[in-house]
Amino acid sequence: MVLEEFKTRVLPVKNKLYRFALRFLNNEDEAQDVVQEVFIKAWNQREDLHLYRSVEAWCMQVTRNLSLNRLKSGHYRNTQELTDGQQVHHAPSPYDRAETRDVLQTIDQLLQRLPRAQQQVLQLRDMEGYAYQEISDVLEMPLAQVKVNLFRARKALREQLTKMNAYGIDHHP
Incomplete structure (x- = not known):
């Protein structure tokens, strides 16, 4: 090459x-x-x-x-810094940008609660647009397990977001 x-x-x-x-x-x-x-x-x-x-x-x-x-490894430093540098360029007001950032942070927190395999499959499929077989290859996971993990991840996120909205928490995607 x-x-x-x-x-x-x-x-x-x-x-x-x-x-x-x-x-x-x-x-x-x-x-x-x-x-x-x-x-x-x-x-x-x-x-x-x-x-x-x-x-x-x-x-x-x-x-x-x-x-x-x-x-x-022992040298890894896990500093979970919130990145305020992510701005939504189409948002017309600071309020809209703050609300969008809050929603994204809430979704990210919910994603962090999922098992790692579900996080990975969800990101590769829904955020990166990979095909099921590609995800299977990347994660070295059987195709059926990819589908199961994706189903469970989506279901868990949907349930958590529904629960948050039912209790009136002001984060609605």
């Missing part, structure tokens, strides 16, 4: 890799480091990347493994 092919096949998935790593690590710097490591691994294995059915799925799998390794 030459540099131009690397630029067109590997680099475009940078944002997906970052969001996936961030979901694991809850730390922007750590997630950026993981993405950088993925690119280094991909570059070092550039001659063999054609052997993979999907280079993007391979990169996602490497991202998952590196993120898990960081979580297991």
Whole structure:
């Protein structure tokens, strides 16, 4: 694989890799480091990347493994900083931006309560748009289990949001 092919096949998935790593690590710097490591691994294995059915799925799998390794390591620093830098550009007022940020934080908190497998499947399917088979490949999980995890994750989120709305908590997506 030459540099131009690397630029067109590997680099475009940078944002997906970052969001996936961030979901694991809850730390922007750590997630950026993981993405950088993925690119280094991909570059070092550039001659063999054609052997993979999907280079993007391979990169996602490497991202998952590196993120898990960081979580297991003793040097990982888990600082759950809220990022105020995320602004919704189409929101016309500061009130709308604050409300949107609150809703997103609530959903993120609900996502954090899900089992890790459900979080991963939900993110890959609903946020990143991966097909079921791609998710199965990335997570090294049977296809049936991917579907079960996605169903359970969606159901749990729906129930929690419904419960919050029933009790009048002012967070409605």
